[in-house]
Amino acid sequence: MSGPLSLFCSMATFYLIGGGAYFGYLVTEKGSFLRIGKGFWIVGFLVHSLFLLLSVIHVGRLPMGGPFEAANFFAWAVVLAAALSTFRYRIRVLGAFVLPLVFFLIVNRRKIKRCLL
DSSP, X not given: OOHHHHHHHHHHHHHHHHHHHHHHHHHHOOHHHHHHXXXXXXXXXXXXXXXXXXXXXXXSSOXXXXXXXXXXXXXXXXXXXXXXXXXXXXXXXXXXXXXXHHHHHHOOHHHHHHHHO
């Protein structure tokens, strides 16, 4: 697996696991799920930021040229806005709704198939 593809696959995995952990917190209200969800959210966002930075370096412009690039940038902005809202206003369950949405926003069939092979 190449560098950008492995970053993409790990980013999608972090968002999916983080969303699952937040959903576990939503159902059980156990603090361990909340801590796990926050950790995966932060790591996923950092990997996502690195992925976008490498895309900017590779393409030479903001990655907004096609539907995949635009959805990926929009997903990054949604994660940033949700993170700021969560940490500013202490909305603990926002990750249960935002992270799965972001996962489905960035995932397309072709990319996931390449991640699984």
